[in-house]
Amino acid sequence: MSTRILGIELRRSSAVVVGALIAALGVAGLWTLVMSRQGELWDTQWTLLAAFQRIMLVLLWPLALGGGAWQARRDRRSGMEELLGTTPLPTWRRTLPTAVALALCLILGYVLTLAAGAVRVAGRTDHLSGDWVPITAVGALTLVAAGWLGMGIGRLVPSVYTPPVLVVAGFLALLLPIQLAKSSEPGPVSLLVPNLTSNFDEFTTIAGSVSLAQSLWFTGLAGSGLTLLMVARRRRAVVASVPALLGLVVAMPLLGAAPASGLQRDEGATAEVCTRDSGPTVCVTKAHERGLAELVGPARRALTLLAKLPDAPTSVHEVTGDRPGPQPAREAWLHADTYVSGRGWAADSEDAMVAQILAGAGTRPCEPVAYGPRAVASAWLYGRYPAPGLTVLPGEETDERDAEWRKLKALPAQEQVRRIAAVREAEQTCRGDLEAVLAEDAS
Known part of the structure; x- marks a missing residue:
């Protein structure tokens, strides 16, 4: 895949729009709290900023999921689906540049949100912990997984209703663990969602084993979405579940051995x-x-x-x-x-x-x-x-x-x-x- 093709995808696809929406919604979420005098929820520590971004994934993740599905409908919207299907070019060659463009824009939108918060955090603490790096990296990875999964589902079900349905379904799916966490002790399954559902403060960090397990799980989920997008025939779509299942099998033992909340004391901060x-x-x-x-x-x-x-x-x-x-x-x-x-x-x-x-x-x-x-x-x-x-x-x-x-x-x-x-x-x-x-x- 050449940089020229990638540049064309960045200019002509909806990847930039989706990435911009992620950045705009993320920055608005951070600074709305500042203007309402609740900035201490995220601006007192680097790990707290990274964790609050993960909390906001309850809104950003469904948006990335629906954005991916919308992007997958481009060929049908332009009336080119049947024509492109007759070309000898393999499906993966046609879809990979679009998927990479979407991933880059989603990551950039997430990083821009972090940068907007970093301006404030830098002036409020001298403690720079490295724990925020894996927390942020996993958050960005979850958005890529959402975008690619949305593209895969959008290609499989290229209906105009698919993107909005995925946005609503994704939001409800992430809202459920939050409600369950209020009434019961969280378990390993609750750590499979991209957003944080446990209480977090400036003396807390996500356990390293949890970040590792989540990165494996969402890498598998992203792989399933990409596979679903690239399969030439729909009846082979069942193969796309293999990466996600493999990631789940590897991640669950790590999550089972981690604290129930997924959090641990930040020894550096304390x-x-x-x-x-x-x-x-x-x-x-x-x-x-x-x-x-x-x-x-x-x-x-x-x-x-x-x-x-x-x-x-x-x-x-x-x-x-x-x-x-x-x-x-x-x-x-x-x-x-x-x-x-x-x-x-x-x-x-x-x-x-x-x-x-x-x-x-x-x-x-x-x-x-x-x-x-x-x-x-x-x-x-x-x-x-x-x-x-x-x-x-x-x-x-x-x-x-x-x-x-x-x-x-x-x-x-x-x-x-x-x-x-x-x-x-x-x-x-x-x-x-x-x-x-x-x-x-x-x-």
């Missing part, structure tokens, strides 16, 4: 970056490295206030929700959700940031979150009630928190210290009722 000066150690995750300098001052002030407690912590560490406990006694933990990449720490002042670190006497909240006792512990350590940036609670809960504060302050000084220390111990291990711990004798 790695610690710590201060190196002579002061108390303050650490943040690699994903939030830009926030370290801003955190040092409030964190060290919080450590000074925590020194009122026995066996007080000597360092502050930002931790993610899946960090296993129990929390070491000499560490104060700050939950990673208090930082938003590109915006900084959620607290609106340094004093509020200190109070945030002091919540629960320097612990990450357990589930369910006991806001009242955690806020009381923060205020007691800070030396003022309410503490800066105190979480606003419904009326009755605020009254209960006020009552807890008054009861605590009515106790002897040593008993107050013991109660706050008991709150810290309970949150370190996530055991016990925090309300009861604060209200009753710690002994």
Whole structure:
């Protein structure tokens, strides 16, 4: 296949139009969220951008499927189908340039979407993980598989209704796993779809075995679509199922051995970056490295206030929700959700940031979150009630928190210290009722 023939296909086929639609819809999906103040769903991390593109495949994949079917009808639309069928040129020689042109345009449309998002992500994080590469590569491969499968089906059923039917059917087929994921635990079969159906955050990545299995499966599916497009006689179309079945057989054992969600912890993003000066150690995750300098001052002030407690912590560490406990006694933990990449720490002042670190006497909240006792512990350590940036609670809960504060302050000084220390111990291990711990004798 010469570059001249490929150039002609790019100019005369609908490949460029389909690729442009993929790019336009993808870019619109990303920036619509930015304009609606939901850009943090994808703009805080490279892997998050790549993953959000995969989520958008619920719309892009059916479009590629229908675009392929529309392209396959070109000969019939132009009235050339019977004439071309009489030429001695093999079918694959006539159809391969068109298939390659469509694949190139689909990949380019997907890459342009990535580039449009990269402009924003580059200015919001210093952590450049390589995990986004296979996530993006598999996403582009799924679009090629959709385009070629659509071309194969469009050639087999060259009806004017085939493209719209494929778009609707493809969308419904991808929507079903999303609905099932809301009500049940995902399984290996749910990982065969091109779009992601599991919750994804900046500390998560797709398992390598899942990306490998998906690449094998969609390579087989693309092969089936291409075979279906190139077979000379329709009765031989059953041969086209072989590549897809082979890809499925190889992929399923890999998916069965992978996590049920297909996701795993991103060790690079959760790695610690710590201060190196002579002061108390303050650490943040690699994903939030830009926030370290801003955190040092409030964190060290919080450590000074925590020194009122026995066996007080000597360092502050930002931790993610899946960090296993129990929390070491000499560490104060700050939950990673208090930082938003590109915006900084959620607290609106340094004093509020200190109070945030002091919540629960320097612990990450357990589930369910006991806001009242955690806020009381923060205020007691800070030396003022309410503490800066105190979480606003419904009326009755605020009254209960006020009552807890008054009861605590009515106790002897040593008993107050013991109660706050008991709150810290309970949150370190996530055991016990925090309300009861604060209200009753710690002994």
